[in-house]
Amino acid sequence: MTDSAPTGHAVIADLRRAGPVDAATVLTGPLRTVRVTRLLPRSAAELAARDVEHTVYVTDGTGTVEVGATGVALAPGVSLTLPLGAQARVRAGADGLEYFHAVLDVPREEHQ
Template identity: 85%
Template sequence: MRESVVVATIHDPADVHGVHSAEGHSRWTCLARRTGLHGRWEAVEWAWLPPGGVSGEHRHSRTEELYFVLDGQGEITLDGRRYPVRPGTTVLTALGRRHGLRNTGRQPLSWLVIEIPADADPPPSTKDAVMHNSAHVSHAVVADLRRSGPVDAATVLTGPLRTVRVTRLHPRGTAELAARDVEHTVYVTDGVGTVETGATTVALAPGVSVTLPLGTGARVRAGADGLEYFHAVLDVPREDHQ
């Protein structure tokens, strides 16, 4: 297996003013992008809003998105309907769905964004968001990954994003990740540990992201107090294996 992985942190974000045409200040950083990867990622990003801050309502004409809330309390608007969000909340928005995010708490609100190209036209507009265990495809999923467990992104999204979950390793526990026909991205939310790929070992702590390109593998190892991380898997079709 190849040994090259993408490691990034949130510790030097860019300052953004007027995100999605909303007034005010926010912060942003890119953790991974299509360059160096085989899958059809648009980007893996981290975003931040101060108390009262707003990421303005908008819709995408060619991409789908996942939001995973890391810290703070907020409210997401999906096609005009509002839903509360908190740490652990995951939101999947299909192509063409209007969405925006507001920090309604007293502390900063931060979240991950995974943006990927869609494979289909947007579905007919609907006012209903559904939980991840719904049997039919709708325009959005709002779920708490820590309470409800893994979400199958294909229940809503048409692109290559597959399973998203929160993984908790026991003290000194390990997990093996192999990028065979898929690519992985993980983001540490709690605890410390290491990720080992070949002869390289990288320290893990909250705010560190690791993305595994096709053909790589890694062992995640928790420290003395355990380790928690967000984990997303993206399918890589055979024709994209070059």
């Protein structure tokens, strides 16, 4: 199996092996980047929705997400969506955290 391969009009990609995929090369909608992110134990990642929106879906491990002063537990099956203008810090727990991360463009006229 290759890391990314066209199949008819579809593209099949192993995100764990290939890394981020630029969805704009295949799709015409707002989805721009998809990737699997793996945070090391107790590490963190900052997400800022400037000109884009983010959707995260936890696939493995545990952690927390902090949005302002609010913290919420993350575990497999939990999703997080950050609309335009939002910010969050994703923190991995003791065993690390893996999540599917999609970035979507927001048309300039929709920015407030």
